[in-house]
Structures are given as C-alpha cells and as structure tokens.
Amino acid sequence: MRKIKLDKSIFNDFYWLNEPEKYYFENELVIKTEPQTDFWQRTHYGFRNDNAPALLTDLEADFSFAAKFKFEPQTKYDQCGIMLRLDSENWIKISTEYENEEISRLGAVVTNLGYSDWATEDISSEINSVWYRVSKRGNDFLIENSFDGTNWSQMRITHLHQDFEEIKVGVYACSPKNSSFKAKIVEMNIDENHWEAK
Structure with a gap:
C-alpha cells in the first residue's frame, strides 16, 4: 500500500482540475469550497456543472x-x-451530500456518456467522518465506505462505458448552492486491488 503524503510534495504526482482559490496543508489537505461548484451532467435537474476542484493522479491497470x-x-x-x-461526460464521484440537520445522502454519482445517475442511502447528519474506497477491475468498479477504516460496506458496483487505458483518480469537494465549508482530506492510499475476482 502506498500512503500519499499530504503536503506540497503531493504535486509531484497529483494535479488540480479547477484549482480552488483556498486550500492548505496541515498534516491533512483542507479545501475551502466555493459557492455554486459541482460535478453533474443533465439527468433530472437538467443543468450541467463541471467546475468543482479535484486533486487527481493518473492510474493504469487495476487498483484500490x-x-x-x-x-x-x-x-x-x-x-x-x-x-x-475520464472526461467531463464520463466519471464517478463518491461522497456524503448534506441534506439537512437530520439526514445526509451517502452515495455515488456515475456519469456515462454525458448523463449522471445518483444512488443514495440516508445516514445521520451527525456523521462527519467517512472513509471511501473504490476498486477497479477493467471498466468495472466496486464502491465501498467505512466509518472506521477497517470494516467496509458495499455501496455499489458500476461500470464506465467509455473505453480507456488510464483513468484520473483523486479527491474533490464542492458546494453546489450558495455556500462554503471546509473539507478535510485526512488520508489517501493507493493499493493493490481489494476486489476479489469471481
């Protein structure tokens, strides 16, 4: 397993898509989100947004x-x-989206060929720390979450339709409405694929 050091040396391997105006390192990466930033394409809401900051690296083959x-x-x-x-019309994001003081939406958005879908599970808004893990096997992806970094729960298995040899992977933060908050990335790891073959 390769643990990513969360300081300025990260830019040896990672780069910004839509670099945020405010971010800093303090043994973790802190991003202050900007209002009206998001990743979403077309479905249901009709709008298209591709302006949120994401810190990404390029990976090939299978991984977690x-x-x-x-x-x-x-x-x-x-x-x-x-x-x-892959590009603005083919991507996956995994997060907890705040709904109100009682509930938030733990889930994943999968965007294929310019159309987004959103699969969710309600969790308490008192939860403010989550691990996410994605494991790649070809064009298929296993998406999981954990509240302790040890015990993992499956959220979704999905597929990207667009063929590719390399994919951009990393972290993002955004505030689709007129708001802002501090998102803290505490740890990042790249590992061999944890998703067992059939």
Whole structure:
C-alpha cells in the first residue's frame, strides 16, 4: 500500500482540475469550497456543472484507492469525496451530500456518456467522518465506505462505458448552492486491488 503524503510534495504526482482559490496543508489537505461548484451532467435537474476542484493522479491497470474525509457542511448538497474521471461526460464521484440537520445522502454519482445517475442511502447528519474506497477491475468498479477504516460496506458496483487505458483518480469537494465549508482530506492510499475476482 502506498500512503500519499499530504503536503506540497503531493504535486509531484497529483494535479488540480479547477484549482480552488483556498486550500492548505496541515498534516491533512483542507479545501475551502466555493459557492455554486459541482460535478453533474443533465439527468433530472437538467443543468450541467463541471467546475468543482479535484486533486487527481493518473492510474493504469487495476487498483484500490481509499481516502478518509472530515467535513462540517453548511448547506444542502455540500459534499466531498473520491473522484474518478475520464472526461467531463464520463466519471464517478463518491461522497456524503448534506441534506439537512437530520439526514445526509451517502452515495455515488456515475456519469456515462454525458448523463449522471445518483444512488443514495440516508445516514445521520451527525456523521462527519467517512472513509471511501473504490476498486477497479477493467471498466468495472466496486464502491465501498467505512466509518472506521477497517470494516467496509458495499455501496455499489458500476461500470464506465467509455473505453480507456488510464483513468484520473483523486479527491474533490464542492458546494453546489450558495455556500462554503471546509473539507478535510485526512488520508489517501493507493493499493493493490481489494476486489476479489469471481
């Protein structure tokens, strides 16, 4: 397992898509989200947004990528999590999206050929720290979450339709409405694939 050091040396391997105005390192990466930023394409809501910050690296072959997040959202849809990306119309994001003081939406958005879908599970908004892990096997992906970094629960198995040899992987944070919050990335790891073959 390769644990990613969360300091300025991260830019030896990672790069920004839509670099945020405010971020810093303090043994973790802190991103201050900007209002009206999001990743979403077309479905149901009709709009298209591709302007949120994501810190990404390029990976080939199969892998597992895990990251731990802490967050204190302020407004509906505030979110931070893992991003996997081919381009603006083919990507996956995994996060907890704030709904209100009682519930938030633990889930994943999968965007294929320019259309997003969103699969969710309600969790308590008192939860403000979550691990996410995604494991790649070809064009298929196993998406999991954990509240302790040890015991993992399956959220979804999904597929990207667009063929690729390399995919961008990393973390993101955004505030689709007119709000802002601090998203903290506490740990990031790249490992061999944890998803067992059939």
